[in-house]
Amino acid sequence: MTRQTETPASPVAASRRISAESRRKALLISLQLGLVIAALLAWEFGARSGAISRFLFASPLMIWDVLVQRSGTGELLRDVRATSVETLLGYALGAIGGSVLGLGLWYSRFVSDFAAPFIAAVGSIPVLAVAPMTIIWFGTGLTAKVVIVAFSCVVVSLTTSYRGAMRTDPDFINLMRSFNAGRSAIFFKLIVPAAMPWVLQGLKLNVGFALIGAIVAEYISSDAGVGHMILLGSSNFSMNIVLAGILLVMVMMLVFNFCIGLLERAILRWERK
């Protein structure tokens, strides 16, 4: 395929191209880091000189102080833990449960055709719209938050997994049939692994949706969590707390994405060979 298209003239040329590529990467990263540092410095000095309103925008060091102070009191850990637990439990229920359901729909064309409009209907409801009702149904504890998170990811996982399962090449299914494989053998040995790239795609998308769900749930009602921290900060006009919370959400998102990336590499190891 691409093997013959680019044959390096010599090992020297090849290594020269590699070093050119790595130089490009180094330049990109230093430019990106430079921009962030410059912006932080400008923000900090702007805030100190009064050019930037500390009331509206706080300052990098003020945000840093919030983080340091809150880790000292243990609030930081408590909030991050609360949001993580809600996100992970809801994700396990919604994203993983949705994937299993989506794959399972492969079993019956009739059931999936029957369910299609209902799935679409549920998928069209914004999580914000149902969140208050969830609180009434499940109370203000962990359960309601887990349900909200699960609700915000279930449909995406369900539809991507189902699509993946249905895209399996019929020739592969015929091959399985020629070996006298039953529906379950076809499902577990062929459909599930074949759909895995789509399942993982859904799981990746849902990391973001799950975290959004958790923050929304905490906005509605909570006594801990990063969303709680942001809400409380903004009702006291403490922009440093709000921005510290947003920073925490970004970091959590990075960590969750990294974990899913590891999972993907482990499951799709054959794709890299």
Added chain:
Amino acid sequence: MAHALEAVGITKSYGASPGGVAVLRDLSFHINRNEFVSFVGPSGCGKSTLFNIITGLMPPDMGRILIDGEDTTGRVSPRLGYVLQKDLLFPWRTVLDNVILGLEIRGIPRREARERAHEVLKSYHMDGYEAKFPGQLSGGMRQRVALMRTMITDPEIILMDESYKALDYPLKIALESELLDVVKKAGKTVIFITHDIEEAVTLSDRVYVMKARPGEIIHEIDIDLGTDSPSIPERRMSPHFNTYYEMIWKKIGIAPMAA
């Protein structure tokens, strides 16, 4: 004794009949045990439909397929295995695990299946490739793994549909030589579907010539190249080759142009 495979009056059309497009009309043929029989014909002669009907993946409108005297029309028989042009290896399975797929489905313990697969790989001089993924293999290697996956389940009949079409010429020759060697030694019956007259003549003991629209058998030729060698170049250079080639070409010669 019953034929290894027999087809009686196979007819198939697509779309609502009447008015549907007839693809196969009244096909009757038989394949003897240990025989290598090719079906050769232009595109449009219903080769894929014939393939699907023989495998039992698709029922014919009329007619019957008998394997070893047993009616298997419209259902898959473990006595028949197939190899397609698409190798259909599972990309997430290693070579070894691809080879044992059929055994695994039949419920043979993994350990035993793996042991057998190791032996088969060795006999194809592919030991050392067990842990590779199909994506790491060349097209020829993949096609050989596909053949092993079929052979290891020990079907009496192997059905091949344009199996080597996508390979370059020298590789095709090498794989066909290997195929002949393997099936003759293992005493297998082979049904080979192709549009390539040369391929049909060099490989086969007998050739059914088909015409298109609707697909019908128009001729049957016994091939005797005067050699038992599985080597394709040797068979190709047989003095009888051209005679057979010409006979078949004259039967279907003009049709490919129209297709």
